[in-house]
Amino acid sequence: MTESYGAAFVVRWMEAAAGAVEREAGRLTELDSAIGDADHGANLRRGFAAVAEELAKEPPGTPGAVLVTAGRLLISTVGGASGPLYGTLLRRAGKELGEAGEVTRDGLARALAAGVAAVGQLGGAAPGDKTMLDALTPAVAALPESFAAARAAADAGAAATVPLRARKGRAGYLGERSVGHQDPGATSSALLFAALEEVAAG
Amino acid sequence: MSGERVGIVLVSHSAAVATAVAELARGLAGGGDPAPLAVAGGTPDGGLGTSSELIAAAARSVDAGAGVAVLVDLGSAVLTVKALLAEGDGLPERTLLVDAPFVEGAVAALVTAGTGADLEAVAAAASEAYAYRKV
Numbered sequence: 001m002t003e004s005y006g007a008a009f010v011v012r013w014m015e016a017a018a019g020a021v022e023r024e025a026g027r028l029t030e031l032d033s034a035i036g037d038a039d040h041g042a043n044l045r046r047g048f049a050a051v052a053e054e055l056a057k058e059p060p061g062t063p064g065a066v067l068v069t070a071g072r073l074l075i076s077t078v079g080g081a082s083g084p085l086y087g088t089l090l091r092r093a094g095k096e097l098g099e100a101g102e103v104t105r106d107g108l109a110r111a112l113a114a115g116v117a118a119v120g121q122l123g124g125a126a127p128g129d130k131t132m133l134d135a136l137t138p139a140v141a142a143l144p145e146s147f148a149a150a151r152a153a154a155d156a157g158a159a160a161t162v163p164l165r166a167r168k169g170r171a172g173y174l175g176e177r178s179v180g181h182q183d184p185g186a187t188s189s190a191l192l193f194a195a196l197e198e199v200a201a202g
Numbered sequence: 203m204s205g206e207r208v209g210i211v212l213v214s215h216s217a218a219v220a221t222a223v224a225e226l227a228r229g230l231a232g233g234g235d236p237a238p239l240a241v242a243g244g245t246p247d248g249g250l251g252t253s254s255e256l257i258a259a260a261a262r263s264v265d266a267g268a269g270v271a272v273l274v275d276l277g278s279a280v281l282t283v284k285a286l287l288a289e290g291d292g293l294p295e296r297t298l299l300v301d302a303p304f305v306e307g308a309v310a311a312l313v314t315a316g317t318g319a320d321l322e323a324v325a326a327a328a329s330e331a332y333a334y335r336k337v
Binding site: 037039043072075076079080081082083084085087088091122123169170 | 253
């Protein structure tokens with residue numbers, strides 16, 4: 001039987017993501033100070049804290065609505081490029097889920113794939129550009145297999161950004177000097193899938 | 203034609219940059235009040251960054267019914283306005299993200315809006331600033 005997941009599961013995912021971002025904010029900012037403007041950890045922490053607070057106050061009734069709410073809050077609270085990017089990822093995925101009360105892992109993978117495509121369109125980036133897409137794209141592709149496979153693919157994708165040369169955002173101006181550093185956005189994307197696996201494991 | 207002028211919003215990571223470019227544009231447009239112009243600079247706490255709340259508030263403040271042209275500097279300013287437009291709420295109905303260099307585009311947009319031109323003409327004038335080669 002195919003397991004399906006309701007709004008409460010997605011709320012727990014967002015709470016776990018907020019916890020992971022809180023724990024790892026220092027590392028994200030450290031990575032971002034190497035090739036970015038050293039605000040990724042603080043920005044995401046502010047955004048996901050706002051998401052967790054709002055979802056605790058007034059949890060929406062469907063998985064899609066939870067993701068749309070989370071996405072909208074990230075856009076309005078983060079203050080850096082990761083806000084509209086993560087916001088678009090979650091909001092688009094939420095819209096794909098529509099009004100359904102429950103979602104299967106396959107359904108979630110399809111919705112997140114639409115979200116990832118929207119992120120690529122918004123930022124004009126593709127896999128290999130040393131961005132969050134390098135973790136998100138393989139993670140979403142592996143999600144139909146299992147939550148653990150998605151997490152492993154995200155981690156591997158983030159690690160694989162180290163030798164890449166950045167082509168987007170502020171790091172793109174660094175050219176060759178961006179080589180040798182792990183991308184902060186790919187790293188935080190991997191946290192999102194670690195949180196998903198954690199919540200799915202119960 | 204409603205007779206109303208197009209509103210202009212300048213979005214920068216820095217409040218100082220947004221305010222200074224607005225002053226420059228007003229000055230080069232001949233002073234006075236050529237068209238509604240508002241800035242969304244930095245974050246609400248005074249830091250560098252982009253605030254969707256400041257952008258939405260600025261856009262609403264200059265919306266007189268003829269549309270709002272938004273000029274942005276870079277990175278999250280571009281992405282935030284695009285994400286707000288995709289969301290379909292928060293910004294006035296006829297809000298356009300203008301593809302233009304920030305300083306030159308601001309001057310061109312304000313001067314053109316001051317002539318009573320429509321939103322498309324204001325956007326086109328700002329975008330044309332890309333065509334002016336300096337070397």
